[in-house]
Amino acid sequence: MKYLVFLLLLSSVCFFALGEVVDNNFSKCKKFFLNKAPPDFTPPVGVSVKPICQCLWDDNDEQIYLYATLYSTTWKIPVYSAYVFGSANVGRCDPWYTEPQLDGDSEPCMSPKGYSKRIGINQAVKSDYEKSGYDKGHLYPVLHTYNHLSMLATSTLTNAAPQNKCFNQVAWLEHERAVIDDLQSCVGTAYVVTGVVPDMDAPKLKNRVYVSKYYWRATCCLKDGQYTGKGYIGPDNKGQVLKLTIQELQNKLSGFYQIQIFQACNGCSQ
Incomplete structure (x- = not known):
């Protein structure tokens, strides 16, 4: 299977993103966090989360880690995805695959069809979104990827949540483009964490998957x-994206869950 992935990559066709469920400290993909420090997240009572290092196989049959995700097996959507900013202007491909390890499969990496009939017990699957009226909203968006591999790695349902179509395709898309303009002036690496607040009152997809109430993003760079850190959250009551400081964003999120996004960055908390 690993060699098949590489051959598909050489032919420049769409193939699947791979993930690896890891320890709570994201030990294999800390490079995607500012100062290698993941957000300090306290899940609400009864909510289970799993850290994932999202990766692909390279031509040496080794894993390349491309970003990190904290996934809620209770909500069946990610809490956040963390990545380093890029703007490669690459084409988009949406295969939308899942993570076998979340459902107890022994296969260490993701496959197009999965390796177990248990897939979907702890995560969303493509059929959950069918005829739902919601987009599969990327947390780590294709617009912020830095090469073909990172683009492919975003197309997994562990990096997506049900998002209002209009908001996703208009206001949030405009926001993602504005972030590109802002972060291109950074010196060195720009760190980004994008998350979701689940809507506890909205009907769940297939009575399983929570839809998003808000999408938020935090950026930090030199x-x-x-x-310098900036925060964003939306939609507001006009369907737009609010611009906030990191501290204001954390204060707003505290009404839903506790998170300190850039715990190792003094300047980003102001």
Whole structure:
């Protein structure tokens, strides 16, 4: 299977993203967090989460880690995905695959069809979204990827949540493009964490998958000799994306769950 993936990559066709469920400290993919420090997230009572290092196989049959995701097996959507910003202007491909390890499969990496009939017990599957009226909203978006591999790795349902079509395709898309303009002026690496707040009152997809109430994003990078952080959340009551400081964003999120996004960045908490 690993060699098949590589051959597909060489032919430049769409193939699947791979993930690896890891320890709570994201030990294999800490490079996607500022100062290698994941957000300090406290799940609500009764909510289970699993850290995933999202990866692909390279031509040496080794895994390349491309971003990190904290996934809720209770909500069946990600809490957040963390990545380093890029803007490769690559074409898009949406195979939408799942993570076998979340459902107890022994296969360490994701496959197009999965390896177990148990797939879907702890995660969303493609059929959950059929005729739902919701988009599969990326947390790590294709627009922010830095090469063909990172683009492919975003197309997994562990990196998506049900998102209002209009908001996803208009206001949130405009926001993602504006973030590109902002982060291109950074010195060195720009770190991004994008998350979801589940809507506890909305009907779940197939009575399983929570839809999003809000999408949020936090960015942090070096500008003019100091770390600069920005926060965003939407939709507001006008269907738009609000611009906030990181602290304001964390305060707003505290009404739903507790999270300190850039715990190792003093300048991004102001």
